[in-house]
Amino acid sequence: MTGVHHGYGERTLLTDVSFTLRAGSCLVVRGGNGTGKSTLLRLAAGRESPRAGTVTLDGRPSDEDDPRQRARVAVVLEDDAHHPDLSVREHLLLVALAHGRGESAEEVVDGVVADHGLTGQADLTPDHLSSGQRRAFALAAAFVRPHRLLILDEPESGLDGRARHRLADRLNSARAGGVAVLLATHDDRLAGAVADTGLRFAPDGRLLPDPPGDGVR
Ligand SMILES: Nc1ncnc2c1ncn2[C@@H]1O[C@H](COP(=O)(O)OP(=O)(O)OP(=O)(O)O)[C@@H](O)[C@H]1O
Structure with missing residues (x-):
């Protein structure tokens, strides 16, 4: 950017x-409510275009409608949609297949369902999930896709302590595999556990360096 x-x-x-x-690497963006974190993530994801300046991914303008970008970038923002008439497992399978997982789709989905603590909910439709389980489901839908970049907006919201630890572990394994992570969060412990650099919104809309701290590893 x-x-x-x-x-x-x-x-x-x-x-x-x-x-x-x-x-x-993982960059964490922090700031108070309404400062612009989600807006920044939408710009990074190519869901919106900036008034001025450029946002590029691998040298191309970020554009969520670009199939090449969608094959590489998985995004979890606040307004995730799902199919109300598909179970958790069916939805994840559809996403995995649509993103070219082919014959490995079932195996990928089973692994992601277990990793996200959703094994007991795999056959439920989204309306029957708690809010924390819905968040885990939205994250699972990102993890079943191929991804070289994860853009996550407050992924911890609604998750209990155990699920937050699992999330930190998954993000660190993704990073170890070369995945880049852009994270907006209010959870300083999560930030410290997964991020290597940090930025914080200043009142004038600039982003100032803000090291993530130690967190819980
Ligand atoms: N499409 C839009 N049109 C007009 N105003 C918007 C739009 N999207 C966001 N805003 C406003 O921009 C400001 C920043 O919103 P944003 O969602 O980016 O904040 P945030 O830092 O993610 O907040 P939070 O921590 O509460 O999630 C808010 O005042 C919001 O009302």
């Missing part, structure tokens, strides 16, 4: 924001 300015109406949220995220 280079020299990005963005806002809505009269309000400026991002002022001259630049950063680079490399393979295998």
Whole structure:
């Protein structure tokens, strides 16, 4: 992201924001409610275009409608959609198949379901999940896709302590495999456990360096 300015109406949220995220690294973005974290992630994901500046992924403009990008980037934002009439397992299988997992799809889904503590909920439809289980389900839908970059907006919300530890472990294994992670969170422990660099929103919309700390590893 280079020299990005963005806002809505009269309000400026991002002022001259630049950063680079490399393979295998995790950048955490923090700031109070309404400062612009989700907005920044939507721009990174190519769901929205900035008023000024550029957002590129592997040298190409970030664009969520670009199939090449969707084959490499998995995004969990706050407004995740799901099929109300498919079970957790059926939904994940559909996502895995749509993203080219082919014959390995069932195995990938079974592994991700177990990793996300959803084994007992695999045959339920989303309406029958608790809010924390729905969050785990949204994260699972990202993990069944091929991904070189994960963009996660407050992935910890609704998760209990055990599930947060599992999430930190999964993100660290992903990083070890070369996956880049862009994370917005209010959880300093999660930030410290998974991120190697951090940025924090200043009141003028600039992003200032904010080391993630030690967290719980
Ligand atoms: N599409 C939009 N049109 C107009 N205003 C918007 C739009 N999206 C977000 N905003 C406003 O921009 C501001 C920043 O929103 P954003 O969701 O990025 O904040 P956030 O830092 O993620 O907050 P939180 O920690 O509460 O999730 C808010 O005041 C919000 O109302």
